[in-house]
Amino acid sequence: MEHLVDTVLYLEGERYHTYRILRAAKNRFGPTSEIGVFEMREAGLVEITNPSELFLSQRSSGVPGSVVVASVEGTRPILVEIQALVSGSGGIPRRNATGVELNRLLLLLAVIENRLGLHVQDQDVHVNVAGGLKIDEPAADLGILLALISSFRRKNISDELVIMGEVGLGGEIRGITQLETRLREAANLGFSQCLLPQRNLDKLSIKLKLDLIGVNLAAEALDVVFG
Numbered sequence: 001m002e003h004l005v006d007t008v009l010y011l012e013g014e015r016y017h018t019y020r021i022l023r024a025a026k027n028r029f030g031p032t033s034e035i036g037v038f039e040m041r042e043a044g045l046v047e048i049t050n051p052s053e054l055f056l057s058q059r060s061s062g063v064p065g066s067v068v069v070a071s072v073e074g075t076r077p078i079l080v081e082i083q084a085l086v087s088g089s090g091g092i093p094r095r096n097a098t099g100v101e102l103n104r105l106l107l108l109l110a111v112i113e114n115r116l117g118l119h120v121q122d123q124d125v126h127v128n129v130a131g132g133l134k135i136d137e138p139a140a141d142l143g144i145l146l147a148l149i150s151s152f153r154r155k156n157i158s159d160e161l162v163i164m165g166e167v168g169l170g171g172e173i174r175g176i177t178q179l180e181t182r183l184r185e186a187a188n189l190g191f192s193q194c195l196l197p198q199r200n201l202d203k204l205s206i207k208l209k210l211d212l213i214g215v216n217l218a219a220e221a222l223d224v225v226f227g
Contacts, residue, residue, distance in 0.1 A: 013040075017132045019054060020045060034074035052079040052189055055131040061159050065151030068191070069143030070164045070182035071135050077178070077185035079162060081130040082140065084147035089124045099129025100144060101136060108145045108167060115171035116218060120152055139176040141167035142195065145218060146225055155226055160192040171218040175199040180206055195221060 006028040013020040022036040037054070038045040048054050056079060060066065065084040070077060082100075097105045105127055112118050127144060129135055142165035150157050164182055166174040176182075179200045186194055187208045198214030215221045 012134075013132070019048065019051075019131070021133075031074065035076065052077070052185060055080045055133060056189070059130065059159075062156045064154050064156045065147050067143045067147045067150065067157050068162045069135075069140045070162055070186055070194075071133075071137060071140055072178050072181060075178075075181070077181045078133070079185055079189060080133050080135065082143050082147045083128045083130055084144070084151045085126040086120060086123045086148055086152040089122055093122055094124045094126075096126045098127070099132065099134050100127055100140065104138070104141070105144065107169070108141060108148065111167055111169065111171055111218060112145060112148060116149075116222065118149065118152060120148070123152070138166035138174075139164050139182075141165060142173060142218070142221060146195075146221060149222065149226075153226065157225055158193065161195060161225070162186040162191045162193070163195045165195070165197045165215070165221075167218055173197045173199075173215050173217060173221065179204065183208055183210060183212075186210060195224060 007024065008026040010023045010025055011020050012023060018040045020038045020040060024032045026032065037048040037051040039048055059081045067082050068079055069082055070079050095102065095105060109120055109125060112120055143163040145167055146157060146163060164176055166176055168174050175197045183194060187210050193211045195213050195215065198216045201212055201214035213224055215224060
């Protein structure tokens with residue numbers, strides 16, 4: 001049936017969350033990368049003009065394993081909380097990923113084990129995107145990696161810090177796209193610091209009320225975040 005129509009729209013949402021995401025899977029007359037975010041209320045679906053505030057509204061302060069990452073859906077920046085829980089396994093270690101790709105999680109665990117020297121392979125690992133949003137872009141890699149280490153070490157990450165960056169197999173932090181859009185959203189929501197790829201920072205031309213910290217390697221990111 002999808003081949004016979006001009007537009008295919010999906011209304012996505014988790015069963016126990018009130019918001020819904022309208023996503024175009026096919027559109028002959030416009031882009032398919034844009035999304036609309038709506039909240040289900042008594043009067044029906046109401047547009048959410050600032051999704052970042054919605055996804056961060058219930059974030060707990062000072063909890064190990066919690067970080068904020070800057071994601072982009074189409075041209076819309078969305079800040080979301082990544083939650084990680086690393087705990088001792090009573091048998092075969094479990095890997096559970098909600099809102100992120102399981103294969104991406106396994107890759108990041110391998111980087112933590114082999115490039116950073118932290119023994120996590122015998123631990124149960126759970127990663128969740130708070131609010132039920134699904135993130136499939138690599139710009140969230142660094143945030144997921146640091147959330148895992150935060151939980152493993154039982155050390156929290158500053159509530160004022162937003163994180164973005166792709167992690168390569170060598171432990172290098174690769175550049176990301178639409179950096180200025182992400183930074184503006186972080187500044188608008190009151191964040192004071194941002195951890196980002198040094199490659200992006202070298203080319204940045206705008207000035208914002210953010211303390212920008214560039215890193216080239218995951219090991220450098222650990223030193224910045226945990227001292």
